[in-house]
Amino acid sequence: MIEVQHLTKRYGRVTAVEDVSFRVERGEIFGFLGPNGAGKTTTMRILTGFIPPTEGKAIVAGFDVFDQPIEAKRRTGYLPETPPLYPDMSVIEYLTFVAKIKGVPTAERRQRIQAVMERTRIDDMADRLCSKLSKGYRQRVGLAQAIVHNPDVLILDEPTAGLDPKQIIETRELIKELAGDHTIILSTHILPEVSQTCQRVVIINKGHVVALDTPDNLTARLRGSETMYVQVDTNGLDAAGALQRIAGVTRVAESDRRDGLVGYEIESQHGRDVRRDLARAVVSNGWGLLELRPMRMSLEEIFLSLTTEETPTPMPAITEGEPVHE
Amino acid sequence: MSNILAIAHKELKSYFASPIAYIVIGLFALLYGYFYVAILAYFVRQSLQMSEFGGQGPQAMDINQQLIRPLMTNVTILVLFVMPMVTMRTYSEEKRSGTIELLLTSPLTDFQIIMGKFLGALALWGIMLLVSMIHLAILFVYGREWKPLLTAYLGLLLLGGCFLSVGLFISTLTKNQVVAFMLTFTVFLFLWIITWIGSFAGPTVDSLTQYLSIIDHFDDFGKGVIDTTHVIYYVSFITFGLFLTAKSVDSERWRA
Numbered sequence: 001m002i003e004v005q006h007l008t009k010r011y012g013r014v015t016a017v018e019d020v021s022f023r024v025e026r027g028e029i030f031g032f033l034g035p036n037g038a039g040k041t042t043t044m045r046i047l048t049g050f051i052p053p054t055e056g057k058a059i060v061a062g063f064d065v066f067d068q069p070i071e072a073k074r075r076t077g078y079l080p081e082t083p084p085l086y087p088d089m090s091v092i093e094y095l096t097f098v099a100k101i102k103g104v105p106t107a108e109r110r111q112r113i114q115a116v117m118e119r120t121r122i123d124d125m126a127d128r129l130c131s132k133l134s135k136g137y138r139q140r141v142g143l144a145q146a147i148v149h150n151p152d153v154l155i156l157d158e159p160t161a162g163l164d165p166k167q168i169i170e171t172r173e174l175i176k177e178l179a180g181d182h183t184i185i186l187s188t189h190i191l192p193e194v195s196q197t198c199q200r201v202v203i204i205n206k207g208h209v210v211a212l213d214t215p216d217n218l219t220a221r222l223r224g225s226e227t228m229y230v231q232v233d234t235n236g237l238d239a240a241g242a243l244q245r246i247a248g249v250t251r252v253a254e255s256d257r258r259d260g261l262v263g264y265e266i267e268s269q270h271g272r273d274v275r276r277d278l279a280r281a282v283v284s285n286g287w288g289l290l291e292l293r294p295m296r297m298s299l300e301e302i303f304l305s306l307t308t309e310e311t312p313t314p315m316p317a318i319t320e321g322e323p324v325h326e
Numbered sequence: 327m328s329n330i331l332a333i334a335h336k337e338l339k340s341y342f343a344s345p346i347a348y349i350v351i352g353l354f355a356l357l358y359g360y361f362y363v364a365i366l367a368y369f370v371r372q373s374l375q376m377s378e379f380g381g382q383g384p385q386a387m388d389i390n391q392q393l394i395r396p397l398m399t400n401v402t403i404l405v406l407f408v409m410p411m412v413t414m415r416t417y418s419e420e421k422r423s424g425t426i427e428l429l430l431t432s433p434l435t436d437f438q439i440i441m442g443k444f445l446g447a448l449a450l451w452g453i454m455l456l457v458s459m460i461h462l463a464i465l466f467v468y469g470r471e472w473k474p475l476l477t478a479y480l481g482l483l484l485l486g487g488c489f490l491s492v493g494l495f496i497s498t499l500t501k502n503q504v505v506a507f508m509l510t511f512t513v514f515l516f517l518w519i520i521t522w523i524g525s526f527a528g529p530t531v532d533s534l535t536q537y538l539s540i541i542d543h544f545d546d547f548g549k550g551v552i553d554t555t556h557v558i559y560y561v562s563f564i565t566f567g568l569f570l571t572a573k574s575v576d577s578e579r580w581r582a
Contacts, residue, residue, distance in 0.1 A: 049431055073431060080428075084427050084428035097336050098432075101329055101332055101333070102432055
């Protein structure tokens with residue numbers, strides 16, 4: 001549905017985006033993650049045809065954004081960072097104008113606008129001036145504007161920025177509802193948002209792609225080995241030796257100890273599940289097993305470790321392809 | 327075409343949603359009225375003097391030559407002040423509020439956007455001219471001929487179009503409306519007084535500046551004459567202004 005090939009954008013001597021490539025399949029929600037100034041907005045602006053790339057190409061819904069801009073734009077809905085509202089128009093006037101310039105046929109226009117207003121829950125604000133809308137409503141009108149012509153591709157630049165928690169949840173739900181009919185790219189710097197809404201994520205930093213995978217794989221893959229956390233009640237005995245002997249365990253480290261309860265971090269070989277053996281070893285020694293859980297890096301940690309890396313290249317392990325065993 | 331009209335309609339509506347349309351129309355109508363009354367009073371006094379001579383004066387009183395023509399010449403000065411106000415926000419405002427992103431990511435060509443904006447502004451100018459016709463309507467009570475007036479108004483419409491096309495171009499250059507206003511005003515003042523150096527700089531420069539002077543071309547329209555030279559001048563001026571606008575919008579895209 002969307003194909004980006006070796007996209008590069010330079011402003012004078014400043015390189016905003018360099019050699020970015022990815023594909024997004026039909027119906028997918030694709031997350032764009034990166035710190036501020038990483039090149040998310042630039043990439044999105046190229047995809048929507050707002051600015052041309054310096055090098056590389058972008059194909060949206062089968063049309064080259066640069067060679068056939070009108071066809072590509074007809075199939076793209078775009079919500080910029082600040083919703084592009086005309087303050088002196090009412091919501092319904094605004095959507096009518098957008099529907100006209102996006103090429104919604106006159107016969108369908110009214111019905112289409114009504115459907116979109118209901119879907120984004122702004123129908124109670126139809127006659128309100130855009131300048132009088134609250135931030136949450138502005139964002140929703142922006143979203144309504146993006147889907148009014150029923151585009152194949154939706155590009156949303158930080159759709160939840162500046163909303164309150166309830167609105168954020170509503171917006172996320174709405175985005176999930178829209179996936180399926182539409183292929184969605186959304187950018188954000190809020191990490192939980194990505195793991196909650198997106199099927200795949202690209203992390204970009206300083207204009208480079210540093211990782212591209214599913215949120216689950218990203219969390220799983222970043223460490224070469226699996227780590228488990230076990231908390232046991234050994235009545236003061238040291239369990240480390242017994243745990244170390246389990247086949248597949250590479251390292252045991254005590255992580256905390258209080259009131260006779262000891263917590264261990266247990267690293268095992270990559271792709272080897274040692275949970276059953278761990279549980280058996282603890283129980284057969286007559287200790288109490290209080291907690292056993294896999295320790296994974298949160299997306300925050302991955303994000304930080306990827307984006308604070310001096311050079312983005314030493315993370316070659318994090319590319320798409322190879323399946324992950326847990 | 328429907329895209330152009332959609333944008334023109336939106337532009338026209340946005341003039342009336344802000345105070346700009348009312349201020350511009352109001353100022354124009356007020357000053358137009360003042361010029362009209364002043365010139366009419368002068369005309370009436372002259373006619374009276376003429377009739378005291380028993381119609382034996384040096385020449386017959388001609389309402390076209392002695393009322394309409396000086397009136398139109400004065401009105402063109404109003405255009406100089408009023409037009410920059412109309413165009414100063416067209417692109418600047420879209421850039422400032424970010425709505426330009428909507429227009430440029432919609433399935434529209436630059437040509438459609440520019441023509442839409444131009445026609446929207448021209449429609450406002452048309453409304454201003456319609457309002458000003460109220461004054462002239464009084465003349466028809468005494469059985470006026472309408473053709474010279476029509477040519478004068480055609481001239482005004484074209485003259486206004488020139489201002490609008492260049493004003494549109496200048497508003498693509500800046501996000502700041504005041505800057506857009508000042509630049510537009512300066513450019514037109516310059517085109518107005520460009521003939522001043524002509525008389526000192528020799529015959530070639532003189533004829534060149536006269537050709538460039540935006541106001542010299544209006545004179546015939548005021549007299550009630552439609553000369554294709556002047557029509558072509560104005561139409562090509564407008565085309566050139568819109569062409570510059572298109573180039574500026576396009577280059578903006580590469581720099582943005």
